Amino acid sequence: MRQIIQAIAIAILLFSCPITWAQQSETRIPAELLEAYRDLESRIAEDPGLLDEVIDTGRERARFCNTCHGPDGSAERPNYPSLAGQNAVYLLDQFDQFASGERKKEWMNMLAEQISVEEMVTLSIYYSQMPLVSADFDPELAERGSMPYDRYCTQCHGSDGLGGEGYARIAGQQPIYMKSVLREYRSGETSRRPSEMHGIVRALSDRDIESLAHHIASLGENR
Numbered sequence: 001m002r003q004i005i006q007a008i009a010i011a012i013l014l015f016s017c018p019i020t021w022a023q024q025s026e027t028r029i030p031a032e033l034l035e036a037y038r039d040l041e042s043r044i045a046e047d048p049g050l051l052d053e054v055i056d057t058g059r060e061r062a063r064f065c066n067t068c069h070g071p072d073g074s075a076e077r078p079n080y081p082s083l084a085g086q087n088a089v090y091l092l093d094q095f096d097q098f099a100s101g102e103r104k105k106e107w108m109n110m111l112a113e114q115i116s117v118e119e120m121v122t123l124s125i126y127y128s129q130m131p132l133v134s135a136d137f138d139p140e141l142a143e144r145g146s147m148p149y150d151r152y153c154t155q156c157h158g159s160d161g162l163g164g165e166g167y168a169r170i171a172g173q174q175p176i177y178m179k180s181v182l183r184e185y186r187s188g189e190t191s192r193r194p195s196e197m198h199g200i201v202r203a204l205s206d207r208d209i210e211s212l213a214h215h216i217a218s219l220g221e222n223r
């Protein structure tokens with residue numbers, strides 16, 4: 001009997017988790033920022049020509065950003081995140097966390113502080129629309145990572161790693177950047193906000209993290 005109750009409790013937890021989380025992460029972004037984004041999104045839906053203008057403005061504004069984040073946001077250096085193809089709401093959320101100082105990284109905090117709401121929205125849409133040039137990976141390690149990935153990660157990031165609102169796209173990211181993020185989560189030495197990530201990575205060995213990082217790089221729409 002006790003085992004049955006436990007199994008039901010785990011099932012409820014597993015199924016309800018992503019839904020509650022998606023709702024929570026959406027409400028954490030300041031209303032003003034989310035509204036500005038939704039407003040531009042709906043204006044683009046009415047007038048698709050506007051998207052090209054937003055992309056041009058975003059690309060112009062992102063020239064400096066792309067010295068680190070790579071051409072149109074596809075990172076070429078191993079320790080930087082790609083922003084191309086990332087979910088726009090996730091990007092907005094992270095900009096906002098850098099601007100407020102909640103998430104810490106020297107350069108990023110300084111830059112994000114100087115960006116207006118309008119620029120944040122434009123940059124997020126621009127990056128989300130860029131096709132990602134995926135990172136290189138080791139095929140053997142990538143194969144080894146498919147088991148832990150399917151077991152621990154698909155629930156929130158999807159089997160293709162493309163994520164969704166509130167969940168980062170991880171597909172095609174640089175393995176070295178992924179490894180350092182996962183290690184930071186595991187050690188707790190991170191300014192990333194508390195999330196399910198902290199609990200999930202605790203069970204991972206160094207070997208798991210290594211193979212997961214390559215598996216993640218091997219995922220994505222252009223594979």
Ligand code: HEC
Nearest residue numbers: 062064065067068079080081091094095105107108111123
């Ligand atoms: C000097 C290098 C550098 C420049 C220039 C730079 N960034 Fe970053 N950015 C980083 C690093 C490093 C990280 C990863 C931080 C970490 O490890 O937590 C990052 C992280 C980010 C993230 C979070 C990505 C994720 O997957 O969570 C966003 C969004 C971002 N940067 C946007 C920008 C924008 C927009 C600009 C231009 C205004 C910019 N960056 C300029 C180095 C840079």
Ligand code: HEC
Nearest residue numbers: 081152153155156166167168181192193195196197200212
């Ligand atoms: C229950 C949901 C959930 C599961 C399962 C999950 N994640 Fe996450 N993950 C998140 C959330 C939410 C974030 C964004 C946290 C934030 O906003 O700072 C995230 C962020 C990340 C990031 C940071 C992305 C970036 O660009 O910096 C990586 C890497 C990541 N997850 C990898 C994984 C891996 C690998 C697994 C499986 C071992 C996994 N996640 C399982 C919810 C989840």
